[in-house]
Amino acid sequence: MKKHDIHKMYQESVQCVEAEIDFVEATYKSIRGNEARYLREDFSGTGQTAGEWVDRNPKNRAWAVDLEKSVLDWGRDNVLPQLKNKANLTFVEADVRNSGLQEMDIVLAMNFSYFLFMERPTMIDYFKSVKDSLEETGIFFLDAFGGYEAAKELTEERQCEGFTYIWDQASFNPINSQMQCYIHFKTDDGVEYNKAFDYYWRLWTLPELQEMLLEAGFSQVDVYWEGTDEKSGEGDGVFEVSKLGTADAGWVCYIAALP
Numbered sequence: 001m002k003k004h005d006i007h008k009m010y011q012e013s014v015q016c017v018e019a020e021i022d023f024v025e026a027t028y029k030s031i032r033g034n035e036a037r038y039l040r041e042d043f044s045g046t047g048q049t050a051g052e053w054v055d056r057n058p059k060n061r062a063w064a065v066d067l068e069k070s071v072l073d074w075g076r077d078n079v080l081p082q083l084k085n086k087a088n089l090t091f092v093e094a095d096v097r098n099s100g101l102q103e104m105d106i107v108l109a110m111n112f113s114y115f116l117f118m119e120r121p122t123m124i125d126y127f128k129s130v131k132d133s134l135e136e137t138g139i140f141f142l143d144a145f146g147g148y149e150a151a152k153e154l155t156e157e158r159q160c161e162g163f164t165y166i167w168d169q170a171s172f173n174p175i176n177s178q179m180q181c182y183i184h185f186k187t188d189d190g191v192e193y194n195k196a197f198d199y200y201w202r203l204w205t206l207p208e209l210q211e212m213l214l215e216a217g218f219s220q221v222d223v224y225w226e227g228t229d230e231k232s233g234e235g236d237g238v239f240e241v242s243k244l245g246t247a248d249a250g251w252v253c254y255i256a257a258l259p
């Protein structure tokens with residue numbers, strides 16, 4: 001691998017696949033009373049999350065689905081070799097709306113990737129296709145973000161090991177809620193990766209998402225809201241079903257949709 005690699009920097013600054021899979025694994029078990037085995041990671045990028053899933057249990061199987069051959073290739077070359085249960089992860093180059101992968105216990109759409117479906121009919125079609133690909137006892141997990149700073153044009157910097165991660169909300173159009181975001185990286189030795197990742201998507205609200213999931217045929221849709229650490233006032237990493245959120249500047253939550 002090159003000294004600086006945008007996928008590696010993305011993994012280190014954006015993803016926390018252990019926490020994500022902790023939540024998904026425990027929530028599935030608490031709702032269904034048994035363990036999930038078959039997981040499809042939609043918009044998988046390099047398939048990190050799917051990799052974490054197969055390494056949790058030798059009986060687990062996962063499919064990482066993405067349109068882009070180059071990110072899947074990166075996953076095959078860099079994520080797969082690190083896994084104990086390599087044979088249980090399959091990379092699939094396909095559109096998430098017709099990957100043909102059915103009978104899943106879990107489908108994941110994480111890191112807000114599905115926000116790139118801009119229109120209600122397109123989003124509902126995607127949600128319907130997910131519902132059709134789940135077992136009756138399956139669960140669709142998504143994440144969402146929002147808050148009063150989510151629609152602001154701003155940049156946020158965070159120092160990571162060896163580089164700075166820069167989140168750039170470059171433009172927001174209040175008329176259609178579409179926004180342009182970028183991730184830039186600046187390495188400590190001065191190399192800049194401008195617009196390393198580019199997201200043009202719609203900032204959907206939680207009521208819209210819940211309504212569309214129900215319209216797509218899911219029978220139950222729950223929002224899991226993060227608790228607050230009393231000392232720091234920050235999120236405590238514990239997500240629980242809630243009907244009442246807090247009017248934070250920026251929040252991230254999970255949604256679970258049951259067929």
Ligand SMILES: C[S@@+](CC[C@H](N)C(=O)[O-])C[C@H]1O[C@@H](n2cnc3c(N)ncnc32)[C@H](O)[C@@H]1O
Pocket residue numbers: 014015042043044045046049065066067068071094095096097110111113116
């Ligand atoms: C934000 S990345 C998500 C990476 C990863 N899921 C994560 O949690 O960080 C979005 C990915 O979605 C893929 N993508 C976009 N539209 C897609 C579609 N219709 N079907 C499959 N993959 C798609 C892109 O190629 C890109 O790799």
